[in-house]
Amino acid sequence: MGAFIHSHALCESDNVGDGTRIWAFAHVLPGARIGEDCNVCDSVFIENDVVIGDRVTLKCGVQVWDGITLEDDVFVGPNVTFTNDPFPRSRQQPESFSRTVVQRGASIGGNATILPGITIGTEAMVGAGSVVTRDVPAYAIVVGNPARIKGYSNTVQMGGDLAVTSPVSSPQLREAESASGVKLVNLNKAIDMRGSLVAGDIESQIPFTPERFFVVYDVPSTELRGAHAHRQCEQFLVCLSGSVNAIVDDGVNRAEYVLDRPDLGLYMPSMTWGTQYRYSENAVLLVLASHLYDGSDYIREYGEFVELALNRARA
Structure with a gap:
């Protein structure tokens, strides 16, 4: 079936799975790996050292930097901000970037900020506008700045x-x-x-x-x-x-x-x-x-x- 690449998108990676859709003004660098049936919306930027699983949704205005892994079925809302360097300086690149992992089925609400080196657990939910400063347990619902646990999803x-x-x-x-x-x-x-x-x-x-x-x-x-x-x-x-x-x-x-x-x-x-x-x-x-x-x-x-x-x- 192959992937759909919009005529106004720039996809430099050959590792894009079948059924994935990359829409206008998105830019995917050569080293990125994207799974099957993903939806990469307008104005998304995906750097080289990035792994994206199957059925992932990236809404408009998201940047996915080196060191970030999004597992299967992850949802990333509009203008979510990922980070990968705890002490960034202009034109000073660290030897390695912090690894951030968003595990299977997790959802991140619009305008949330994710600090570097964090794991967001399976099926967790991050509320819109939250600032996540540390790991989020599986199924936890977190909101606020800094984000705190307010409940658990998929829990009777x-x-x-x-x-x-x-x-x-x-x-x-x-x-x-x-x-x-x-x-x-x-x-x-x-x-x-x-x-x-x-x-x-x-x-x-x-x-x-x-x-x-x-x-x-x-x-x-x-x-x-x-x-x-x-x-x-x-x-x-x-x-x-x-x-x-x-x-x-x-x-x-x-x-x-x-x-x-x-x-x-x-x-x-x-x-x-x-x-x-x-x-x-x-x-x-x-x-x-x-x-x-x-x-x-x-x-x-x-x-x-x-x-x-x-x-x-x-x-």
């Missing part, structure tokens, strides 16, 4: 009504639509004039014998914790004070819970990608772990986790 909000657009209060949560093996557990609670007490029974409520615990507190509300999985370790989360939003992901399904009372626990089996964010100012999160700390048990790259999870499901 665990409430009584699955059509809700934001997480709801934890008493209404259901476990049925969550990631595989994740359970929400109501712990034993006793309240009288002397105060309140919460207790959990090992095995019947907490499905493992803890070997370690840690407490997370004084977390700025704009920050996130976790963003990893464990090969063997299971975890049980209880928010003792305040509230925390917890994302669970089994490699296929993602769900978001609000932990906002101390008699509510969230069980995360091994091979669950977990992220906690939106900590309230007074949040105190207790985490019970089934294993002692082992650095080799952590999976910190989301792409590696998804591959391992799918391989385990096929086995």
Whole structure:
């Protein structure tokens, strides 16, 4: 089928995939590699050391500089600004440019600015006009200057009504639509004039014998914790004070819970990608772990986790 090159476009690259359309006043340098079925709109500039996957859309006024990779199905809105040198000087070129990667299915809104050396994760969304200063996790929705996480895309909000657009209060949560093996557990609670007490029974409520615990507190509300999985370790989360939003992901399904009372626990089996964010100012999160700390048990790259999870499901 070949590629369509508009008569007023300048495409110097021979590595342009079938079905790709390059429109008027776009300029593609010789070293660039562009996949199949892409749409390169008017006045786009693509430098040499650039790799663009299949089905990528580049709207008008985008410049893609050396060191940038756009994976399959990425959308880049009009006038998005990429950068590749953290300390640019006129006529002073660095030995190598910072590598920026926009992973599969991510979308970047118009007029956003992407600083150099950043990875924007799978299916993430960057709001229009945002200034992205650090890595964006997979499926995260970020907005503002500097960009901060405001939510997660393609994630079931665990409430009584699955059509809700934001997480709801934890008493209404259901476990049925969550990631595989994740359970929400109501712990034993006793309240009288002397105060309140919460207790959990090992095995019947907490499905493992803890070997370690840690407490997370004084977390700025704009920050996130976790963003990893464990090969063997299971975890049980209880928010003792305040509230925390917890994302669970089994490699296929993602769900978001609000932990906002101390008699509510969230069980995360091994091979669950977990992220906690939106900590309230007074949040105190207790985490019970089934294993002692082992650095080799952590999976910190989301792409590696998804591959391992799918391989385990096929086995």
